[in-house]
Amino acid sequence: MFENLSDRLSQTLRDVTGKAKLTEDNIKDTLREVRMALLEADVALPVVKDFVNRVRERAVGQEVSQSLNPGQMFVKIVNAELVEVMGAANDELNLACQPPAVILMAGLQGAGKTTSVAKLGKWLKERKKKSVMVVSADVYRPAAIKQLETLAGEVGIDFFPSTIEQKPVDIANAAINEARLRQKDVVIVDTAGRLHVDDEMMDEIKALNGAISPIETLFVVDAMTGQDAANTAKAFNDALPLTGVILTKADGDARGGAALSVRHITGKPIKFLGMGEKTDALEPFHPDRIASRILGMGDVLSLIEEAEQKLDKKKADRLVSKLKKGKGFDLEDFKDQLQQMKNMGGIAGMMDKLPGMGGMGAMGQMAQQSQAGDKMFSQMEAIINSMTPKERRNPDLLNGSRKKRIASGSGTQIQDINRLIKQHKQMSKMMKKMSGKGGMAKMMRGLGGLKGQMPAGMMPPGGGKFPF
Template identity: 50%
Template sequence: MAFEGLTGRLQDAFSGLRKKGKITEADVKDAMREVRLALLEADVNYKVVREFVKTVREKAIGEEVLESINGGQQVVKIVNDELTHLMGGTQEKIIFADRGPTVYMMTGLQGAGKTTTAGKLANYLRKQENKKPMLVAADIYRPAAIDQLQTVGSDLNIPVFSMGDQVSPVEIAEKGIQEAKDTNRDVVIIDTAGRLHIDETLMDELENVKTAVNPHEIFLVVDAMTGQDAVNVANTFNDRLDITSVILTKLDGDTRGGAALSIRSVTQKPIKFTGTGERLDALEPFHPDRMANRILGMGDILTLVERAQQEVDEKKAEEMAVKMRENTYDFNDFIDQMDQMQNMGPMEDLLKMIPGVNQIPGMDQFEMDPKDMAHMKAIVMSMTPEERANPDLLSQKRRRRIAKGSARNIAEVNRMIKQFKQSKEMMSKMSNGNMSGMENLFGGGVKGKLGKMAFNKASKNLNKKKKKKIRRKK
């Protein structure tokens, strides 16, 4: 997940301040030194870092902060506010045309995920904005670029306009827009050519397409994993094309996150979307305030709720609530919920959106192997329909049969059934207005259920790494 290294360094920098009541100017300077190093290590543009640290330091050593009894917390708030401001302050909405089809032009270098992002954007607009998009294949140079876009369109059931690779991109773009008008499509997304590096031929062609179709938005798709180079690319594209917005891809990868913190400040153009995975629905609007909260380890509960609203069937959720209240929740419901959770994204990413979970010891090492979910599902599917509907039937004899049928050991079967019963009990309490269940799940650091799960999993991962090191030494 992006920003993990930066989040850890910033939390270390502020840990001392948080524990203090009144703070001194020396405390602030020490913390700002660590913040500066953390941002530079995250590959944030050095000019941006210098200005950011200067602004925070000036505000943090003001009389109101130094005289306050909770100065440390106020410094963290100042950093949060400045991070939010650095990334744009508020979410900026995508632009739509008042009349006729809205035209979007996708630009960027090869390898940034431009073609896939064009499909993701079309899918997002259809789902969230009730639009009827059409994709236009105007990349005639990269081998199989047209085929790739057609495959994406087929997977999404969204039409793709193409004229092969022997026609100029300008003509393809113009006729694509006419096709959209003729077929009553209200959004046109033009996938243009990229290069492995920026050159005059590429830029001249993109300028010609821009002049011909006059797009309402020119999106620059940037690979967040390229770090500082992403900012340089954005700057060059902006100088030549006057881009309107940026889409950051691969923000879910092992990236230091510097691009997200630098691009807005350097180009003065907003980041409007971020790619958060391989799936064609893994595109999210960019919220500067939520991203600042994530970076500082404060979670992102709003995004978590929005993901849940998108993935969870409302009717099923109501039925589940009734089952929780009546304490009739069974293994069939358990499997349904597991599938919905998987649709929302990796478990470790979801947990980190919950405020305070990042501060659980070992959370940075927590990973939920997708195989674990598959094993749990195998155990449940090895039960009879009667056993899934009535978990009280699960005697030791039945459990041994289930273990054999699912190719898991009896200890794993017993552990999963125990976790199911604890979850059922907790949800019953929560549905009846007793929030101690929620506190037991999220609260108490490593004493809470998620804390224990994260801590135990992290310990196993660390032990595995230690064993590998020992083997290498031998």
């Protein structure tokens, strides 16, 4: 996410951080580069102009001249202004009303609206502990109703049935009444995708909004359309009382124009980012964390939150307990670690959240390396799956004939198996160091031995919290 913008800004700001003193001339040169980076990222021109002017005003003022490190202060200003342009802080959903709280979803066809309904329902159920009902008022696309029913079943939330013969207002009111009877906390109403230039369709959603008075009206838009996403959101905001925006397909948005333009142009906050096709690929939009990612500073808070949600704590605790008892770290444990990493989205899913990534070379090259690492994880898992339980518990049994059988079963080569065994032995040594007194410090010193051998980011569990 934001790879192109991150590359350009990181390089530009790296050039200025080495300066002992900032002058109007070198600020001017740097701001020109920042301006070009934002325009290339498809950020709307009014946003770019305002952003550059605000940075300039702060940079040439007292704020920098009194700083002991002007270069670092300049980066801090750019970071602060990035946060400001995206909305300063996360705007949470407003559910403070007599249940059920009604959320209306609007947007263009193909933006990922129906999928976002299911993702939001799952997020409310798991993160906010709310009981949720969803309903489709898309009477123009029968497949949309069936799609939402299927997705609702997958994420374990209630689905209210509807048909294409009904009117959207009648569907929504019936769902809300049913939710009230069943004491549901939230009702999410999906609507048909429409263009803002289609007056008839816009009148329909206006009537629907007026009839059900939702506490939240969210506009779902594809982040990959860049500044057009912000312009479309503005057109809908002129017709509907929008309360926020969900940016979908943000994981494929290498530029970042939509994220940096929406708040400025519409005046409405981005509330969520859709980060993939899976039903758990929705995360609250935190401007400070996104700004940090753009500048290559990482996003550890989001990484920790994701770990808490997705990692199997029982497995991690079981492994720590096993190590403390002096039992070995076998290939079954190793496989568990690989699966934990995959649950976290693999290396690719963690890249832009790790601090310092922006300074380690081109983001495109790093993405390729992360994909290679994820492929390597899958290969390792296939090799371990081709072993017998006895071989997993005791890798020393793996002689030439056994390796040949495993290679054939996993579609790999003997050298791939030898590499996995070597990596397992190194990991096992680190686990032994970690389980003893002062283990974590010893384990960190031992990490150097794995560098270049293991896929980047693969680390043993620290106190049972991070099995990667």
